[in-house]
Amino acid sequence: MKNISVTSTIDKPRETVFAAFTDFDQLARVLHSATEVTFVTPEKTGLGTKWVQVTQEGEETSSGTHHIIELTQNQSFTMVSLDSISKETMSFTFADQGQATQVDFRMEGIPISGLAKLASPFLSKLIKKAMQEDLDRMKAHIESQS
Template sequence: MPSLTVSRTIDAPVEKVFDVSTDVHIWADVVPAIQRVEVLTDGPVGLGTRFRETRTMFGRDATETMEFIEFERPNRYVLGAQSHGCRYRSIFTLTPDGGGTKLEMVFEGTPLTFGAKVMSVVMRPFMKKMGDMCAADLDAIKAHVES
């Protein structure tokens, strides 16, 4: 499965963008596609935080359990998940850009089973739509941070 990359420049400092974009407690209020988030671990959000996210994808609700597998405030975090025979990683990098922040997301899916490998070929035409959905998430974060 090919990776995809989307980015947005947000008119706010890196630290603020990082704090908002990693605050799983507000995601359902900020990102329209996310219906709910259930945090599965105690304590502040950070390395090892696990949560269950339900979002609308391709017109259907999909629930996945994810974990912060890297958490390097304020410049980088990685969300990992394993589902339907694939390992998924969403890599977020935050860099200063003028007076604001460039928020970049790289989404990677690695098929682990034969069935997932077959489905990854079938799903290639949907990668543009996946990119549009990821871009919409970043647009929502941008709008929230800048409001």
């Protein structure tokens, strides 16, 4: 699976946007629509944080483990996600855009299951659309906060 990236401008200062994205319980629930989040590490934010999240789409329930492997305060963070279908590396970069913040969301996925390996060349457009929807949901959530 190739690198896929999407961008959004959020009408809040970078520090506020970064804080919202690095509230990993909130990130899992808003960005990925997780129904359950369980932290594996004692810390719930910062470098090294690890959690398992459960998501449900229709009748399908899935879970994945997420681990923060890089974090530069108010600038960027990278997490790896592992589930039964793929291993993904997701990077988020934050930059000032006047009074707003530009968020770049980049993902590289490595299919694990046979079906995912076969389907991955055809899924890029669907994945990009889903990533943009995820980012738009996070944008709406952050901008609705006072």
